[in-house]
Amino acid sequence: MNSTHRPPHRQWRFLVLVAAGGAIGSAARAAIALAFPDTVFPAATLTVNLLGAFGLGVLLEALSRFGDDRGRRRVLRLAGGTGFFGGFTTYSTFALETARLVDSSLGIAVGYALMTVVIGVVATVLGVVAGAGIHRRRSQNGGTA
């Protein structure tokens, strides 16, 4: 089978793109974690997850409005979306922090978990709106130029 007929997840060049984006995203997440002081409340994880939920919403919505998932758009989606934002955000740390918080304060644990998921959805919706706005502005500029 010719490599171009394989699904993206079985093509080396796409796996490498995702890995490159994921490495940069993970490094950025670790850097933010280092910059935050250690407190009871896991503010660093909350910050990266909300920023990433917004960013992925912007990227995927703008890309899907600009056209089909191929060529440069697919490269951007895989390196920036699946790779960078996927690696920048984390579910495992979020889940373990919540589980550990249950032992000290059930209220803070439930508050942290629900805040992350609910504000995460709001952040994604805002991202989708922003992504649609970017597409609208670009198309208007392109149309009048």
Next chain:
Amino acid sequence: MTPLVFVSLALCGGLGAALRFWLDGAITARLRKPFPYATAVINVSGSFALGLLMGAAAGALVSESVALIVGTGFLGGYTTFSTASVETVRLTQQGRWLAGLINGIGMLVLAVAAAALGWALMSLL
């Protein structure tokens, strides 16, 4: 964190992201279901693994560097919050509110339980 640990963490984060991409594609291709099971499988399995790892680190069974490289790096890159959030929003955009709620809250409950279980198993040692 030493520069070597930081670079290793980043590289392992890339490996984790690539494994997530591959597994997501493999699961989605086999299941062909209109529900994003793959991300749930990835996030719950990664949360369990992080529970085991950090439980082991708390018991001084693994070093802090290994915890950072494998936990923050590999498992952090493997699991993802942003995709889970986007998939929840997409389900609700399709009017599938219950599926969206299950994806958002169900994954949260399962992942937290998996992380707690991993941690508890390691503290038995």
